[in-house]
Amino acid sequence: MKFDQILSAIGGFGRYQKILYIWICLPQILLAFHMMVSIFTGATPPHQCQESSSSEVGNQSFIPGAVALNFSLSDSPCFSSDVLLLGNRTERVPCGRGWVYSQETFQSTTVTEWDLVCNEARLNSIGSSIYMSGLLVGSVLFGAMADRYGRRFVLLLSIALQTVFGVAVAFAPNFPVYVILRFVVGTTISGVIINAFVLGTEWTCTKRRMLAGIITDYAFGLGYMLLAGVAYLIRDWRKLQLAISAPGFLLIFYIWVLPQSARWLLANDRREEAITLLRKAALINGRVLPPAVQVEKCDIFGGGKRRHTAVDLVRTPQMRKRAIILFYIWFVNVLVYYGFSLGVSRLGSDLYLTQFVFGLVEIPARSLVLVVLPCSRRFSQSGFLAVGGLACLLMVAVPADHPNVLTGLAMVGKFGITASFAVIYVYTAEIFPTVLRQTGIGVSSMFARMGGVLAPIINMLDNHSPTTPLVIFGITPLLGAILALALPETADRPLPDTVEEVENWDIRTPPTKDHPDMCEDVSQSVGSIDKQELRHLASLT
Structure with a gap:
């Protein structure tokens, strides 16, 4: 068995x-x-730049009443209000005494x-x-x-x-x-x-x-x-x-x-340990x-004793196509998810409330996944990626002085990418065959973490061009949405066990009623329970 x-x-x-x-x-x-x-x-x-050494406190440069200061008056917190005369021109003096920070x-x-x-x-x-x-x-x-x-x-x-x-x-x-x-x-x-x-x-x-x-x-x-x-x-x-x-x-x-x-x-x-458990x-x-x-x-292991390696993920044509698409979708999901999450402070609204709502939106996103995923893995993956990408691109067209609109679109984008993240775990486990399932998920996770490494760096580009991170976070999931359509549909289909089954995948193959991955009670098919077994179980407790 x-x-x-x-x-x-x-x-x-x-x-x-x-x-x-x-x-x-x-x-x-x-x-x-x-x-x-x-x-x-x-x-x-x-x-803003510390102007008086008398109020400087160590490296932190905090001063009493810092909350009351009007930090908006400082057009460049990196420079002092002093001006250096150099011939016929003037040059601003970099901040040399530290900074004063709002404690509000x-x-x-x-x-x-x-x-x-x-x-x-x-x-x-x-x-x-x-x-x-x-x-x-x-x-x-x-x-x-x-x-x-x-x-x-x-x-x-x-x-x-x-x-x-x-x-x-x-x-x-x-x-x-x-x-x-x-x-x-x-x-x-x-x-x-x-x-x-x-x-x-x-x-x-x-x-x-x-x-x-x-x-x-x-x-x-x-x-x-x-x-x-x-x-x-x-x-x-x-x-x-x-x-x-x-x-x-x-x-x-x-x-x-x-x-x-x-x-x-x-x-x-x-x-023996396994039997006891x-x-x-x-x-x-x-x-x-x-x-x-x-x-x-x-x-x-679902058949076959040959040991497989990560190379087998790209050795054959169908496996290679599916693996590369999945790797990219994992990368994009983490890139945009943490791009949204770590960039929440740029939205201009209340940070604590926005953080709470960003977490709250994950609940209905994952609940929706439970509803639509049994219908189609492929279209669910593609659709949620498209929602996340389009929301990012729409944010480019919204002026910065409309923080509520930006926050609303960010919530929609976070909703889409969170749902996509939930789908990809299930979809990946069903696409990779049994002999490569753990290896495939592990390599996919590595590509995902690469997206996590890049997300803060891309967010850093906001200092030079506020639209650049949004364009990147918008286009990459849209490309993933298109690529997802090239993956096979796995809903209600028997899971592949070998690479050969992946290469010979036939979408017309009907679901197998007696597939061993189901949750039905199969105890009747493997023998009845006798009193000796019950006594042995009692002794274990």
């Missing part, structure tokens, strides 16, 4: 799986905190503490890109570790490192150390995302994986909204960083409640593991 048939026999999405999804959803809230906190901790408040919105940020303005402003965006590159490194490092040491161990390790280094960030003595610590936190983000998703899906029957995968996205959206409230209450960047990181210590009980992946255990010849899951689900099931003989 295949592993999915055994999973269906013991309950493919029963009480055991639902409890598991509670455990893997809780860290998603903290992930949203870490991913979006730089919007507040790295914000640049209104500022923030008590302190990394920008105000280390004067990341004017010539140093680019360091803020570079720091965000380095953080995103940590996600890229983490996807490679923790992905490989998970295949060797198991999903549970790497997930626990990632949560522990994320908590420790997240707290350490709050005590960074200077900006370089801050960036290095944030880079390490970024690597752990990938460790949690990848292994939580894989652990959940490996315990869930394929028919329910679409719903189960999106459940974790809801938790991320909840964290997105909660961050706005936490940041509103805590205006000092160090205290805010500590507030979002310290709760990770509360997850220490995961050592005792988080299970290993039975599929991974079987793949690594740890059959499967029996426990069956008992919690009100089922039992049928005695006729010979777990040690399961064909958990």
